[in-house]
Amino acid sequence: MYGRKVKLRFLLIVTILIALILITFLILKSLEENVVYFQSPSEIKLLTEIDKSKIRVGGMVKKNSISINSNEVNFIITDFKNEINVTYSGAVPNLFAEGKGVVAEGFLKDRNFFSATKILAKHDENYMPPEVKEALGEK
């Protein structure tokens, strides 16, 4: 139905695409550590050595874990398997709250203590009006 040239051009496109997909896959696979924006407390626990460089830890702020004294905010980040204690001094974003997502940027003191230099609130994918949230909460 189609000429030889048409088929060959199609074949060329397909081979280029497959090659590029494989290359991209390999690159992303090898760079995985750098592609992730933050690590979970469980991943921190598995670290063999504690690096001095800046990292990010993310998870949920544990319920009833936020304590504020003078300028310092202390809280616990949990992924419901492992936890890490975070200390931070400075202003936190408006959406920072217990039971909500958070990403802390800073330095590890050891596997259980993290000193944050920046706090980002992570928003989840749930969008609803306040009334619906209240109704859900009552259940």
Add this chain to the structure above:
Amino acid sequence: MFKLFEPNKIFKITSKAPKYVLFLFIIVLTVGLVEALFISPEDYKQSDAVRIMYVHVPAAWISLGIFSSITFLSICGFVFKNKNFFLISKSLAPSGFVFNIIALVTGSIWGKPTWGTWWAWDARITSMLILALFYAMYLIVWRIYDKEEKVYKISTFITILGIINVPIIKYSVDWWNTLHQPASINILSKSSIHSSMLYPLLIMTAAFALFSLLIFLMKYNTELIKIKNKGLDRL
């Protein structure tokens, strides 16, 4: 198969279409904006900042959709050696690029009050920036080269390189830990966005799609007029 592309015939339709599309666009945009800014409720957590989503998400969808379309059309044009596919791609690209920039800028404006930062080098945001760069490359190539054959080949190659990035954008939030939240709207399972917020979002998407169509028609008509002026009635 596609040999019967006659600029005159197509021009008869596409030259009249823009005014109807413009009319429809204004109506849908008005309804969408009223829905998004006044009727739809505020979010339980981010309150009025949620309204940025009604621009951000449709813009991102449209820019991804247009990039996928120009890739498909460029490949068809390359395989079947048909000029019309390239002209359609060329005419589609600018509005896709504009929506890509809008998605990045509105995302940044939303990020400051919710996340606490204007910009994060996370996988979703970075891959979206890469898409904007591919759009830029695609548009630049059309301006650099005079030889049509060369433009067709290079632009097709750029779209093929760029299309690899599109599934990465889509699934970045599922594959890796990102600051950006995962998708709220799922076709197969229940969406995690309330219906009172979903409808304005869909109406705004329709409005943006109409805007893209409008810009496309205007660009495409220009291309057809250029061909006519060269005195060719057939390609």
